[in-house]
Amino acid sequence: xxxxxxxxxxxxxxxxxxxxxxxxxxxxxxxxxxxxxxxxxxxxxxxxxxxxxxxxxxxxxxxxxxxxxxxxxxxxxxxxxxxxxxxxxxxxxxxxxxxxxxxxxxxxxxxxxxxxxxxxxxxxxxxxxxxxxxxxxxxxxxxxxxxxxxxxxxxxxxxxxxxxxxxxxxxxxxxxxxxxxxxxxxxxxxxxxxxxxxxxxxxxxxxxxxxxxxxxxxxxxxxxxxxxxxxxxxxxxxxxxxxxxxxxxxxxxxxxxxxxxxxxxxxxxxxxxxxxxxxxxxxxxxxxxxxxxxxxxxxxxxxxxxxxxxxxxxxxxxxxxxxxxxxxxxxxxxxxxxxxxxxxxxxxxxxxxxxxxxxxxxxxxxxxxxxxxxxxxxxxxxxxxxxxxxxxxxxxxxxxxxxxxxxxxxxxxxxxxxxxxxxxxxxxxxxxxxxxxxxxxxxxxxxxxxxxxxxxxxxxxxxx
Ligand code: FCB
Numbered sequence: 238x239x240x241x242x243x244x245x246x247x248x249x250x251x252x253x254x255x256x257x258x259x260x261x262x263x264x265x266x267x268x269x270x271x272x273x274x275x276x277x278x279x280x281x282x283x284x285x286x287x288x289x290x291x292x293x294x295x296x297x298x299x300x301x302x303x304x305x306x307x308x309x310x311x312x313x314x315x316x317x318x319x320x321x322x323x324x325x326x327x328x329x330x331x332x333x334x335x336x337x338x339x340x341x342x343x344x345x346x347x348x349x350x351x352x353x354x355x356x357x358x359x360x361x362x363x364x365x366x367x368x369x370x371x372x373x374x375x376x377x378x379x380x381x382x383x384x385x386x387x388x389x390x391x392x393x394x395x396x397x398x399x400x401x402x403x404x405x406x407x408x409x410x411x412x413x414x415x416x417x418x419x420x421x422x423x424x425x426x427x428x429x430x431x432x433x434x435x436x437x438x439x440x441x442x443x444x445x446x447x448x449x450x451x452x453x454x455x456x457x458x459x460x461x462x463x464x465x466x467x468x469x470x471x472x473x474x475x476x477x478x479x480x481x482x483x484x485x486x487x488x489x490x491x492x493x494x495x496x497x498x499x500x501x502x503x504x505x506x507x508x509x510x511x512x513x514x515x516x517x518x519x520x521x522x523x524x525x526x527x528x529x530x531x532x533x534x535x536x537x538x539x540x541x542x543x544x545x546x547x548x549x550x551x552x553x554x555x556x557x558x559x560x561x562x563x564x565x566x567x568x569x570x571x572x573x574x575x576x577x578x579x580x581x582x583x584x585x586x587x588x589x590x591x592x593x594x595x596x597x598x599x600x601x602x603x604x605x606x607x608x609x610x611x612x613x614x615x616x617x618x619x620x621x622x623x624x625x626x627x628x629x630x631x632x633x634x635x636x637x638x639x640x641x642x643x644x645x646x647x648x649x650x651x652x653x654x655x656x657x658x659x660x661x662x663x664x665x666x667x668x669x670x671x672x673x674x675x676x677x678x679x680x681x682x683x684x685x686x687x688x689x690x691x692x693x694x695x696x697x698x699x700x701x
Contacts (some may be wrong), residue, residue, distance in 0.1 A: 241633060242700050247374040249513045251651035252696055253361075254314070254673070255605050257368035257412065259297050259506070260660040262327065265302035269661065271333025273370035274380065274421075278428030292666030295321075297608070300566040302681050307351050313674065313683060314657065315358040317693040322360050323604065323653050324351070325368035325412065328393055332461065335372030337392050345400060352404050355417055363653075364405045366394055366451065366468070368412040369428070376429045381422060386522075387447045398458040406462050408453040413469040414444045414501045426664050434520070434558075437696045442524040444534050445504050452505075452535035465603045466505070467541030467609055468594075470498045472584030474566055476551045479568035485552035488684025489561025493550045496559060497593070502540065504533040506597050517558040541604030543655070544594055544635075546578035574610035575669045576662075589642035589649055602651035606635050609662070609669035612686060623675050623686040633701075654692065658683060689694035 245694065255364030259275045266272070283289050303310055314322060328335060330344030355362040367390070375386050396410065420427035423437035431440075448466055455464045473494045475486035495514035503511050510518045532588070549569065553562040566579035573579055585606065592598055608631040612623045632654065643649050659672035667678060673689035676682075697700045 239549055239633065239637060240700050241636060241640070241695070243695055243698060246643065246652075247650075249650060250288065251321050251361075251602070252319070253323055253363060253651070253653040254319055254657040255323040255363075255653040255655050256303075256657050256660065257365065257596050258325045258327040258330075259300070259370045260656075261301040261303040262657065263297065263299040263302045265296075265298045266348065267304065268330070269333060269341040270327065270344060271329035271335075271339070271341075272373040273327065273329045274373055274376045274428035275370050276374070277292075277373045278430055290426075291664055292668050295661070295666035297661045298482075301658050301676050301678075303658075306353055306681065310658065310683070311358050313685070314360055317673075317685065318696040319657075319692070320359070320361060320696070321651075321653065322364055322657075323354055323363035323409070324363060325365035325370075326397060328368055329370065329372045331397065332372065332393060334374035335386075335389050335393070336374075337396065339412065348397075348401065352401055356404065359408070362405050362484075363407045363409070364401065365409040365412050366397060366455075367410070367447075369417045371429070380429055380431070381418065381443050382431070382436050383439075384443055384446075384526075387443040387450070391450055391454055394454050395458065398455045402459055403461070405459070408455050408459065408462055408464050410455060410464070410466040410535075411444070411448050412467050413543060414441075414448060414466075415497060416469045418444055420664075425554070438520055439524050441500065442521050442529075445501060445510075445530060447618045448501065449505055449533040449535045452537055456536075456538075463538040463600075465537040465539035465541055465600075465602070466535075467543055468498075468502055470588050471541050471544065472547040472581065472587050473497065474547065474549055475691070476549045484487070486550065486561075488558070489550045489552045492559050493548065493561055493563070494544075497545070497548070498588070502595065505535050505537065506595055507534045509533075515559075539600035539602055539650075540592060540598055542588060543605035544588055544603070545606065545608070546574075547581035547584040549571045574663070575611055578608075580608070580631060580634075582631075582638045584638075585635050586638040586642045589639065590645075590648045593642070593649075595646040596614070599648065601635060601649045602648065603639060603649065604651075604653050604654070605654065605655040607632065607655035607671050607673075609671045612670050612675055614675070614684070622683045623684060625686045625688045628673070628686070628688040629691045632692075 418440045422440040425432035475490040495511040499511045656671045658674045659670040659676040662669045675684040
Protein backbone atom coordinates (compact mmCIF):
# COMPACT_ATOMS: atom_id res chain seq x y z
CA UNK A 238 0.00 0.00 0.00
CA UNK A 239 1.17 3.48 -0.70
CA UNK A 240 3.11 5.60 1.78
CA UNK A 241 1.88 9.11 2.39
CA UNK A 242 2.93 12.22 4.22
CA UNK A 243 0.70 15.08 5.31
CA UNK A 244 3.07 17.72 3.93
CA UNK A 245 2.18 16.59 0.42
CA UNK A 246 -1.19 18.29 1.03
CA UNK A 247 0.46 21.61 1.87
CA UNK A 248 1.05 23.44 5.15
CA UNK A 249 -2.29 25.23 5.01
CA UNK A 250 -4.32 22.02 4.83
CA UNK A 251 -6.46 21.48 7.93
CA UNK A 252 -6.93 18.05 9.52
CA UNK A 253 -9.51 16.92 12.00
CA UNK A 254 -12.22 14.56 13.17
CA UNK A 255 -15.99 15.06 13.18
CA UNK A 256 -18.87 14.09 15.48
CA UNK A 257 -22.48 15.17 16.06
CA UNK A 258 -24.27 16.06 19.30
CA UNK A 259 -27.03 13.45 19.27
CA UNK A 260 -24.64 10.69 18.27
CA UNK A 261 -22.25 11.13 21.21
CA UNK A 262 -23.48 13.44 23.97
CA UNK A 263 -26.14 11.42 25.79
CA UNK A 264 -27.59 13.38 28.76
CA UNK A 265 -30.72 13.64 26.68
CA UNK A 266 -32.82 15.35 29.34
CA UNK A 267 -30.22 16.84 31.66
CA UNK A 268 -29.67 20.43 32.70
CA UNK A 269 -32.87 21.69 31.11
CA UNK A 270 -32.39 20.17 27.67
CA UNK A 271 -35.61 19.96 25.65
CA UNK A 272 -36.81 17.02 23.60
CA UNK A 273 -35.55 16.75 20.03
CA UNK A 274 -37.04 14.81 17.14
CA UNK A 275 -34.38 12.14 17.66
CA UNK A 276 -35.37 11.72 21.31
CA UNK A 277 -39.00 11.30 20.30
CA UNK A 278 -38.26 9.08 17.31
CA UNK A 279 -36.05 6.67 19.25
CA UNK A 280 -38.46 6.56 22.20
CA UNK A 281 -41.46 5.68 20.04
CA UNK A 282 -42.07 2.06 19.07
CA UNK A 283 -42.46 1.20 15.43
CA UNK A 284 -46.04 0.54 14.28
CA UNK A 285 -44.73 -2.28 12.15
CA UNK A 286 -44.21 -5.37 14.36
CA UNK A 287 -41.69 -6.78 11.87
CA UNK A 288 -39.46 -3.76 11.58
CA UNK A 289 -37.95 -1.76 14.41
CA UNK A 290 -37.32 1.92 13.77
CA UNK A 291 -33.83 1.69 15.18
CA UNK A 292 -31.60 -1.38 15.30
CA UNK A 293 -32.53 -3.26 18.50
CA UNK A 294 -34.63 -0.26 19.62
CA UNK A 295 -31.49 1.54 20.71
CA UNK A 296 -31.36 5.29 21.38
CA UNK A 297 -28.98 8.15 22.13
CA UNK A 298 -30.07 8.69 25.76
CA UNK A 299 -26.58 7.90 27.01
CA UNK A 300 -24.61 7.37 23.78
CA UNK A 301 -20.90 7.95 24.54
CA UNK A 302 -21.72 10.13 27.54
CA UNK A 303 -19.59 12.84 25.94
CA UNK A 304 -21.66 15.46 27.80
CA UNK A 305 -19.90 14.34 30.98
CA UNK A 306 -16.71 12.98 29.49
CA UNK A 307 -15.80 15.70 26.98
CA UNK A 308 -12.62 16.63 28.84
CA UNK A 309 -11.26 13.09 28.76
CA UNK A 310 -12.28 12.81 25.11
CA UNK A 311 -10.46 16.03 24.27
CA UNK A 312 -7.41 14.83 26.21
CA UNK A 313 -7.38 11.75 24.03
CA UNK A 314 -7.78 13.87 20.90
CA UNK A 315 -4.77 15.89 21.99
CA UNK A 316 -2.77 12.72 22.63
CA UNK A 317 -3.49 11.75 19.05
CA UNK A 318 -2.27 15.18 17.84
CA UNK A 319 -5.60 16.00 16.18
CA UNK A 320 -5.70 19.76 15.59
CA UNK A 321 -9.37 20.32 14.61
CA UNK A 322 -12.57 19.08 16.20
CA UNK A 323 -15.83 19.41 14.29
CA UNK A 324 -18.88 18.92 16.54
CA UNK A 325 -22.48 20.10 16.51
CA UNK A 326 -24.60 22.12 18.90
CA UNK A 327 -27.79 20.61 20.19
CA UNK A 328 -30.50 23.20 19.53
CA UNK A 329 -32.67 21.92 22.41
CA UNK A 330 -29.92 22.38 24.99
CA UNK A 331 -29.87 26.06 24.10
CA UNK A 332 -33.56 26.61 23.30
CA UNK A 333 -35.52 23.62 24.72
CA UNK A 334 -38.63 24.37 22.66
CA UNK A 335 -36.74 25.84 19.71
CA UNK A 336 -37.73 29.44 20.42
CA UNK A 337 -35.69 32.30 21.86
CA UNK A 338 -38.05 32.68 24.80
CA UNK A 339 -37.05 29.27 26.16
CA UNK A 340 -33.36 30.14 26.53
CA UNK A 341 -31.51 27.66 28.78
CA UNK A 342 -28.36 29.03 30.38
CA UNK A 343 -27.03 25.62 31.44
CA UNK A 344 -27.05 24.40 27.86
CA UNK A 345 -25.38 27.59 26.64
CA UNK A 346 -22.71 27.18 29.32
CA UNK A 347 -22.00 23.59 28.31
CA UNK A 348 -20.90 24.67 24.84
CA UNK A 349 -18.78 27.46 26.33
CA UNK A 350 -17.04 24.82 28.43
CA UNK A 351 -16.62 22.50 25.46
CA UNK A 352 -15.24 25.24 23.21
CA UNK A 353 -12.92 26.53 25.95
CA UNK A 354 -11.70 23.00 26.65
CA UNK A 355 -10.78 22.66 22.96
CA UNK A 356 -8.93 25.96 22.95
CA UNK A 357 -7.03 25.10 26.16
CA UNK A 358 -5.74 21.99 24.42
CA UNK A 359 -4.85 23.82 21.22
CA UNK A 360 -7.64 22.08 19.34
CA UNK A 361 -9.59 24.35 17.01
CA UNK A 362 -13.36 24.18 17.52
CA UNK A 363 -15.28 23.76 14.25
CA UNK A 364 -18.97 24.15 14.92
CA UNK A 365 -21.92 22.67 13.03
CA UNK A 366 -25.10 24.55 13.92
CA UNK A 367 -27.59 21.90 12.85
CA UNK A 368 -26.85 18.19 12.70
CA UNK A 369 -30.42 16.82 12.50
CA UNK A 370 -31.76 17.17 16.06
CA UNK A 371 -34.66 19.56 15.50
CA UNK A 372 -36.61 20.61 18.59
CA UNK A 373 -39.68 18.37 18.92
CA UNK A 374 -41.81 21.42 19.78
CA UNK A 375 -41.12 22.79 16.28
CA UNK A 376 -41.83 19.40 14.73
CA UNK A 377 -45.22 19.41 16.50
CA UNK A 378 -45.92 22.47 14.40
CA UNK A 379 -44.90 20.79 11.14
CA UNK A 380 -41.11 20.80 11.51
CA UNK A 381 -39.29 21.66 8.31
CA UNK A 382 -42.55 21.45 6.34
CA UNK A 383 -43.59 24.66 8.11
CA UNK A 384 -41.97 27.87 6.93
CA UNK A 385 -41.94 29.13 10.50
CA UNK A 386 -39.20 26.59 11.38
CA UNK A 387 -36.85 28.38 9.00
CA UNK A 388 -37.45 31.63 10.88
CA UNK A 389 -36.87 29.96 14.25
CA UNK A 390 -33.66 28.51 12.81
CA UNK A 391 -32.48 32.01 11.90
CA UNK A 392 -33.07 33.17 15.48
CA UNK A 393 -31.02 30.22 16.69
CA UNK A 394 -28.18 30.92 14.21
CA UNK A 395 -28.17 34.58 15.17
CA UNK A 396 -27.96 33.72 18.86
CA UNK A 397 -25.18 31.09 18.71
CA UNK A 398 -22.99 33.00 16.29
CA UNK A 399 -23.17 36.04 18.60
CA UNK A 400 -22.74 34.00 21.77
CA UNK A 401 -19.68 31.94 20.76
CA UNK A 402 -18.56 34.38 18.09
CA UNK A 403 -14.83 35.00 18.30
CA UNK A 404 -14.01 31.66 19.89
CA UNK A 405 -15.05 29.74 16.77
CA UNK A 406 -13.07 30.32 13.57
CA UNK A 407 -15.15 28.02 11.36
CA UNK A 408 -18.92 27.50 11.24
CA UNK A 409 -21.00 24.98 9.31
CA UNK A 410 -24.65 26.02 8.92
CA UNK A 411 -26.19 22.62 8.15
CA UNK A 412 -25.07 19.02 8.07
CA UNK A 413 -26.18 17.25 4.88
CA UNK A 414 -29.53 18.85 4.04
CA UNK A 415 -30.30 16.19 1.44
CA UNK A 416 -29.76 13.34 3.90
CA UNK A 417 -32.01 14.70 6.62
CA UNK A 418 -34.81 15.80 4.29
CA UNK A 419 -34.91 12.58 2.26
CA UNK A 420 -34.51 10.18 5.19
CA UNK A 421 -36.65 12.12 7.66
CA UNK A 422 -39.31 13.72 5.44
CA UNK A 423 -39.59 11.41 2.42
CA UNK A 424 -38.63 7.85 3.36
CA UNK A 425 -39.56 8.14 7.03
CA UNK A 426 -36.61 6.05 8.19
CA UNK A 427 -35.02 8.85 10.22
CA UNK A 428 -36.62 11.32 12.61
CA UNK A 429 -39.23 12.71 12.42
CA UNK A 430 -40.41 9.73 10.32
CA UNK A 431 -42.50 11.65 7.78
CA UNK A 432 -43.09 10.29 4.31
CA UNK A 433 -44.01 11.33 0.80
CA UNK A 434 -43.68 14.31 -1.51
CA UNK A 435 -46.17 16.42 0.46
CA UNK A 436 -43.60 16.51 3.28
CA UNK A 437 -40.42 16.30 1.23
CA UNK A 438 -40.97 19.25 -1.09
CA UNK A 439 -41.81 21.91 1.50
CA UNK A 440 -38.99 20.60 3.73
CA UNK A 441 -36.50 20.99 0.86
CA UNK A 442 -37.50 24.57 0.25
CA UNK A 443 -37.52 25.69 3.88
CA UNK A 444 -34.17 24.04 4.52
CA UNK A 445 -32.74 25.79 1.45
CA UNK A 446 -33.93 29.12 2.85
CA UNK A 447 -32.44 28.24 6.25
CA UNK A 448 -29.12 27.46 4.58
CA UNK A 449 -28.99 30.70 2.59
CA UNK A 450 -30.20 33.18 5.18
CA UNK A 451 -28.51 31.28 8.03
CA UNK A 452 -25.18 31.66 6.23
CA UNK A 453 -25.69 35.38 5.72
CA UNK A 454 -26.53 35.94 9.39
CA UNK A 455 -23.50 33.95 10.55
CA UNK A 456 -21.24 35.97 8.25
CA UNK A 457 -22.68 39.25 9.50
CA UNK A 458 -22.12 38.22 13.12
CA UNK A 459 -18.70 36.63 12.58
CA UNK A 460 -17.04 38.52 9.73
CA UNK A 461 -13.63 37.13 10.62
CA UNK A 462 -14.70 33.50 10.77
CA UNK A 463 -15.05 31.17 7.81
CA UNK A 464 -18.69 30.37 7.16
CA UNK A 465 -19.81 27.45 5.05
CA UNK A 466 -22.08 24.47 5.04
CA UNK A 467 -21.86 20.77 4.22
CA UNK A 468 -23.32 18.53 1.53
CA UNK A 469 -23.60 14.77 1.32
CA UNK A 470 -22.54 13.43 -2.07
CA UNK A 471 -22.12 10.10 -3.82
CA UNK A 472 -20.51 9.59 -7.17
CA UNK A 473 -23.22 8.35 -9.53
CA UNK A 474 -22.72 6.13 -12.56
CA UNK A 475 -25.16 4.35 -14.85
CA UNK A 476 -25.00 0.57 -14.57
CA UNK A 477 -24.41 0.42 -18.33
CA UNK A 478 -23.96 3.04 -21.01
CA UNK A 479 -24.41 1.16 -24.26
CA UNK A 480 -27.42 0.61 -26.45
CA UNK A 481 -31.01 1.55 -25.81
CA UNK A 482 -31.01 0.61 -22.11
CA UNK A 483 -27.66 2.33 -21.64
CA UNK A 484 -29.15 5.60 -22.86
CA UNK A 485 -32.05 5.25 -20.44
CA UNK A 486 -29.63 4.40 -17.61
CA UNK A 487 -27.58 7.48 -18.38
CA UNK A 488 -30.70 9.61 -18.12
CA UNK A 489 -31.43 8.07 -14.72
CA UNK A 490 -27.86 8.79 -13.61
CA UNK A 491 -28.28 12.46 -14.49
CA UNK A 492 -31.47 12.67 -12.45
CA UNK A 493 -29.93 10.91 -9.46
CA UNK A 494 -26.91 13.18 -9.61
CA UNK A 495 -29.17 16.24 -9.61
CA UNK A 496 -31.11 14.96 -6.62
CA UNK A 497 -28.28 13.57 -4.50
CA UNK A 498 -25.49 15.96 -5.38
CA UNK A 499 -26.88 19.25 -6.68
CA UNK A 500 -30.23 19.93 -5.03
CA UNK A 501 -28.96 22.08 -2.17
CA UNK A 502 -25.75 23.58 -3.52
CA UNK A 503 -27.12 25.06 -6.73
CA UNK A 504 -29.73 27.33 -5.13
CA UNK A 505 -27.06 28.51 -2.69
CA UNK A 506 -24.83 29.43 -5.63
CA UNK A 507 -27.67 31.40 -7.22
CA UNK A 508 -28.44 28.78 -9.89
CA UNK A 509 -31.86 27.79 -8.54
CA UNK A 510 -32.93 24.16 -8.12
CA UNK A 511 -31.66 21.72 -10.78
CA UNK A 512 -35.04 21.70 -12.58
CA UNK A 513 -33.40 21.28 -16.01
CA UNK A 514 -32.17 17.80 -14.97
CA UNK A 515 -35.07 16.87 -12.71
CA UNK A 516 -38.19 18.62 -14.04
CA UNK A 517 -40.45 17.53 -11.15
CA UNK A 518 -38.56 19.91 -8.89
CA UNK A 519 -40.63 22.64 -10.50
CA UNK A 520 -43.21 21.72 -7.86
CA UNK A 521 -41.00 23.46 -5.32
CA UNK A 522 -42.20 26.78 -6.73
CA UNK A 523 -45.45 26.15 -4.94
CA UNK A 524 -43.67 27.00 -1.70
CA UNK A 525 -41.90 30.13 -2.97
CA UNK A 526 -42.66 33.55 -1.59
CA UNK A 527 -41.54 36.75 -3.23
CA UNK A 528 -37.84 37.30 -2.63
CA UNK A 529 -37.02 33.65 -1.93
CA UNK A 530 -34.49 33.41 -4.73
CA UNK A 531 -32.34 35.95 -2.90
CA UNK A 532 -32.92 34.21 0.43
CA UNK A 533 -31.64 30.93 -0.98
CA UNK A 534 -28.31 32.45 -2.00
CA UNK A 535 -25.25 32.53 0.16
CA UNK A 536 -21.72 33.47 -0.76
CA UNK A 537 -20.02 30.79 1.35
CA UNK A 538 -16.34 30.99 2.27
CA UNK A 539 -16.11 27.25 1.72
CA UNK A 540 -18.24 24.20 1.06
CA UNK A 541 -17.91 20.97 3.01
CA UNK A 542 -18.39 17.76 1.10
CA UNK A 543 -19.09 14.44 2.81
CA UNK A 544 -18.51 11.32 0.84
CA UNK A 545 -18.61 7.65 1.67
CA UNK A 546 -19.49 5.69 -1.46
CA UNK A 547 -20.61 5.47 -5.08
CA UNK A 548 -24.02 4.51 -6.44
CA UNK A 549 -24.78 2.66 -9.66
CA UNK A 550 -28.21 3.42 -11.09
CA UNK A 551 -30.53 1.85 -13.60
CA UNK A 552 -33.58 3.17 -15.42
CA UNK A 553 -36.85 2.02 -13.89
CA UNK A 554 -40.49 2.59 -14.92
CA UNK A 555 -41.67 2.00 -11.34
CA UNK A 556 -40.13 5.01 -9.62
CA UNK A 557 -42.02 8.15 -10.57
CA UNK A 558 -40.13 11.46 -10.68
CA UNK A 559 -36.67 9.90 -10.66
CA UNK A 560 -37.44 7.03 -13.12
CA UNK A 561 -34.53 5.04 -11.87
CA UNK A 562 -33.30 2.87 -9.07
CA UNK A 563 -30.09 2.31 -7.18
CA UNK A 564 -28.51 -1.12 -7.47
CA UNK A 565 -27.50 -1.97 -3.94
CA UNK A 566 -23.78 -2.41 -3.46
CA UNK A 567 -24.37 -5.65 -1.55
CA UNK A 568 -25.82 -7.19 -4.72
CA UNK A 569 -22.94 -6.20 -6.94
CA UNK A 570 -19.78 -5.98 -4.78
CA UNK A 571 -17.80 -8.78 -3.26
CA UNK A 572 -17.01 -6.64 -0.28
CA UNK A 573 -18.77 -3.67 1.30
CA UNK A 574 -18.40 -1.78 4.55
CA UNK A 575 -20.53 -2.61 7.59
CA UNK A 576 -23.13 -0.15 6.25
CA UNK A 577 -23.35 -2.13 3.02
CA UNK A 578 -21.60 0.66 1.12
CA UNK A 579 -19.19 0.14 -1.74
CA UNK A 580 -15.57 1.18 -1.20
CA UNK A 581 -14.84 3.36 -4.19
CA UNK A 582 -12.03 5.86 -3.57
CA UNK A 583 -12.02 7.30 -7.11
CA UNK A 584 -15.50 8.61 -6.41
CA UNK A 585 -14.19 11.31 -4.12
CA UNK A 586 -11.83 12.48 -6.86
CA UNK A 587 -14.67 12.84 -9.38
CA UNK A 588 -16.84 14.62 -6.84
CA UNK A 589 -14.09 17.06 -5.97
CA UNK A 590 -13.71 17.85 -9.67
CA UNK A 591 -17.47 18.32 -10.00
CA UNK A 592 -17.80 20.71 -7.07
CA UNK A 593 -14.67 22.64 -8.02
CA UNK A 594 -16.15 23.30 -11.45
CA UNK A 595 -19.05 25.33 -10.03
CA UNK A 596 -18.39 29.03 -10.29
CA UNK A 597 -18.01 30.62 -6.86
CA UNK A 598 -16.83 27.57 -4.97
CA UNK A 599 -13.76 29.12 -3.38
CA UNK A 600 -12.60 26.41 -1.08
CA UNK A 601 -13.57 22.82 -0.36
CA UNK A 602 -13.14 20.86 2.84
CA UNK A 603 -13.89 17.16 3.09
CA UNK A 604 -15.95 17.50 6.24
CA UNK A 605 -16.69 13.77 6.59
CA UNK A 606 -15.18 10.59 5.20
CA UNK A 607 -14.65 7.24 6.87
CA UNK A 608 -15.96 3.70 7.15
CA UNK A 609 -17.54 1.20 9.52
CA UNK A 610 -16.00 -2.25 9.82
CA UNK A 611 -16.59 -5.02 12.38
CA UNK A 612 -13.73 -4.24 14.74
CA UNK A 613 -12.25 -7.05 16.82
CA UNK A 614 -10.71 -6.47 20.21
CA UNK A 615 -7.62 -8.52 20.95
CA UNK A 616 -5.53 -8.68 24.07
CA UNK A 617 -1.80 -8.36 23.56
CA UNK A 618 0.70 -8.05 26.42
CA UNK A 619 -2.13 -7.12 28.75
CA UNK A 620 -3.35 -4.35 26.42
CA UNK A 621 -6.48 -4.17 24.31
CA UNK A 622 -5.70 -3.58 20.64
CA UNK A 623 -7.92 -3.17 17.58
CA UNK A 624 -6.11 -3.94 14.34
CA UNK A 625 -8.49 -2.15 11.97
CA UNK A 626 -6.31 -2.40 8.91
CA UNK A 627 -9.32 -2.15 6.60
CA UNK A 628 -10.14 1.28 7.97
CA UNK A 629 -6.54 2.45 7.55
CA UNK A 630 -6.57 1.22 3.96
CA UNK A 631 -9.90 2.92 3.35
CA UNK A 632 -8.68 6.27 4.67
CA UNK A 633 -5.39 6.09 2.78
CA UNK A 634 -6.98 5.17 -0.51
CA UNK A 635 -9.52 8.00 -0.24
CA UNK A 636 -6.84 10.48 0.80
CA UNK A 637 -4.76 9.45 -2.18
CA UNK A 638 -7.65 10.50 -4.43
CA UNK A 639 -8.07 13.78 -2.55
CA UNK A 640 -4.40 14.49 -3.20
CA UNK A 641 -4.81 13.57 -6.86
CA UNK A 642 -7.58 16.16 -7.20
CA UNK A 643 -5.55 18.74 -5.30
CA UNK A 644 -2.57 18.23 -7.59
CA UNK A 645 -4.89 18.91 -10.52
CA UNK A 646 -5.83 22.26 -9.05
CA UNK A 647 -8.96 21.50 -7.03
CA UNK A 648 -9.03 23.97 -4.10
CA UNK A 649 -9.36 21.33 -1.39
CA UNK A 650 -7.91 22.52 1.91
CA UNK A 651 -9.08 20.20 4.66
CA UNK A 652 -10.14 16.73 5.70
CA UNK A 653 -12.12 15.48 8.71
CA UNK A 654 -12.46 11.79 9.51
CA UNK A 655 -15.90 10.53 10.40
CA UNK A 656 -15.57 9.82 13.25
CA UNK A 657 -13.55 10.27 16.43
CA UNK A 658 -15.23 7.77 18.78
CA UNK A 659 -17.67 4.99 17.82
CA UNK A 660 -21.19 6.32 18.29
CA UNK A 661 -24.93 6.08 17.69
CA UNK A 662 -25.31 5.62 13.93
CA UNK A 663 -28.94 6.83 13.63
CA UNK A 664 -31.33 4.06 12.47
CA UNK A 665 -28.45 1.57 12.54
CA UNK A 666 -27.96 2.07 16.28
CA UNK A 667 -24.58 1.25 17.81
CA UNK A 668 -23.87 -1.65 15.46
CA UNK A 669 -21.71 0.11 12.84
CA UNK A 670 -18.48 1.38 14.31
CA UNK A 671 -16.98 4.31 12.40
CA UNK A 672 -14.56 5.56 15.07
CA UNK A 673 -10.80 5.67 15.09
CA UNK A 674 -11.34 5.15 18.81
CA UNK A 675 -13.35 2.15 20.05
CA UNK A 676 -16.06 2.64 22.68
CA UNK A 677 -17.09 -0.12 25.06
CA UNK A 678 -20.67 1.00 25.70
CA UNK A 679 -20.96 -1.04 28.90
CA UNK A 680 -18.06 0.63 30.64
CA UNK A 681 -17.73 3.77 28.48
CA UNK A 682 -14.04 2.96 28.14
CA UNK A 683 -12.27 4.22 25.06
CA UNK A 684 -9.58 2.19 23.23
CA UNK A 685 -7.56 3.75 20.45
CA UNK A 686 -7.76 1.63 17.31
CA UNK A 687 -4.73 1.15 15.04
CA UNK A 688 -6.34 3.71 12.71
CA UNK A 689 -6.19 6.25 15.56
CA UNK A 690 -2.46 5.62 15.99
CA UNK A 691 -2.00 5.71 12.24
CA UNK A 692 -3.73 9.13 12.09
CA UNK A 693 -1.56 10.38 14.97
CA UNK A 694 1.64 9.37 13.19
CA UNK A 695 0.41 10.94 9.98
CA UNK A 696 -0.52 14.17 11.77
CA UNK A 697 2.87 14.25 13.44
CA UNK A 698 4.42 14.37 9.97
CA UNK A 699 5.65 10.79 9.73
CA UNK A 700 5.57 8.79 6.51
CA UNK A 701 2.76 6.31 6.98
C1 FCB B 1 -23.32 11.08 7.53
C2 FCB B 1 -23.80 11.81 8.76
C3 FCB B 1 -23.09 11.39 10.02
C4 FCB B 1 -22.85 9.90 10.07
C5 FCB B 1 -22.20 9.42 8.79
C6 FCB B 1 -21.87 7.96 8.77
O1 FCB B 1 -24.33 11.07 6.58
O2 FCB B 1 -23.59 13.18 8.59
O3 FCB B 1 -23.83 11.85 11.12
O4 FCB B 1 -24.02 9.24 10.31
O5 FCB B 1 -23.01 9.73 7.72
